[in-house]
Amino acid sequence: MKARLLDTGLHADRPFRVKLVDEYYLNSPFHFHDTCEMVLIEEGYGKRIVGDHIDDFDKGDLVLMGPNLPHIWQNDNMFFQKKKDHRVKATVLYFAPSMVLNLVAGTEAAREVDMLFTKACRGLLIKNDTHRVLLSRLREISIAEGLKKVSILLDIIDLLCHSADYDYLASDGYKNALTTKDAGRFNDVYQFLITNFHREIALDEIAGVAKMSPTAFCRYFKDRTQKSFVGFLHEIRISHACKLLRQDDLSIMNIALESGYNNLVNFNKCFKGITSLSPSEYRKNLRNK
Structure with missing residues (x-):
């Protein structure tokens, strides 16, 4: 399993999407992509690497990541035994930064949104009141259709722009220096270390x-x-x-x-x-x- 510049399925006619995960374990390798990504872990636990930061994750873990930030969520070893009482559920929101910036272009919100995306390039662990509100918003956006879906996405972005309920993950000044080849090699190394x-x-x-x-x-x-x-x-x-x-x-x-x-x-x-x-x-x- 080699890491790569992952295809998130976004394109001009589909600038954002919601993916619902219900599996025995998370199976995405160490990777990065050119979109923003929000990950909510609803069931399951293990370890996550975001940029140069490593930590354990558990139920309720909620992270926003900006474009080209390498990351992996890997479950603990017992999940790979595929037992019925160990499954992973997650909601993953992908969206193109350019879509949001185009929607707010020429408004006072444009600067706030741009600043949020800059912060998200380090990865943001969402917590406290903002975490509680976003749990509800992510449930709503997963079933909404049409303009309602876009409206909820903008509501999520607006909430994050005005919130201080987060911790940075990657270190200050972190920049992704990995090529796709590097990421593939680090995928093998990280998965080995997390397992052993x-x-x-x-x-x-x-x-x-x-x-x-x-x-x-x-x-x-x-x-x-x-x-x-x-x-x-x-x-x-x-x-x-x-x-x-x-x-x-x-x-x-x-x-x-x-x-x-x-x-x-x-x-x-x-x-x-x-x-x-x-x-x-x-x-x-x-x-x-």
Whole structure:
């Protein structure tokens, strides 16, 4: 499965569309395209990569992405067993930025819309009141027809233009430096890491996935992502640990082991280096909230 500049099915006569997903697991590879995309996860969980950002996703995850922002949502391993009690449901909204900008051209809204799309090039995780309102709007747009569908889309854009209920995902100044060939190679690497992060991964092994020598792979990974491979692997593991810390029945040691660390001192050091908190402090904050 190779990543590519994905065809979203949009064209001059179809400048936006809604896709409803109901599958055993999400099957799109690491990819990018020249349209905006909003993804609502209604059922399912796993890990998502947006630009240079990695995190866990769960039911209710809602993200807006601008054009040419590489991304992948990959479910946890158990979804690939195709059991009836593990399915994924999602609503995906694709729309061409040019269509929206043409509709508001010459109005005061044009600048606001253009600014929104610029922000979305880093990926926006929608939350709080805006999240709650958009859940309703996405249900409405999935069944609406004709001008009503366009009206709801513009309502969604207007709401986002005037909202501060979001967190940026990709880092400040992030630019997609990947070619289609690069994205295909990173698809293989990312899927391997997401599947195997919980165990020891030798540099020779991951370099083999990329079909490169270890030295060339480290240089290539750092050049394309501005991160070291080891640093990125720690981000995957600590992201997983953060999810497990929400479960009170798991000890810190068990969480460390399930996240790929067999040494508690090393786990605590890596966790604090990424989150600025110790695992116990992070869990305490969760309980307080």
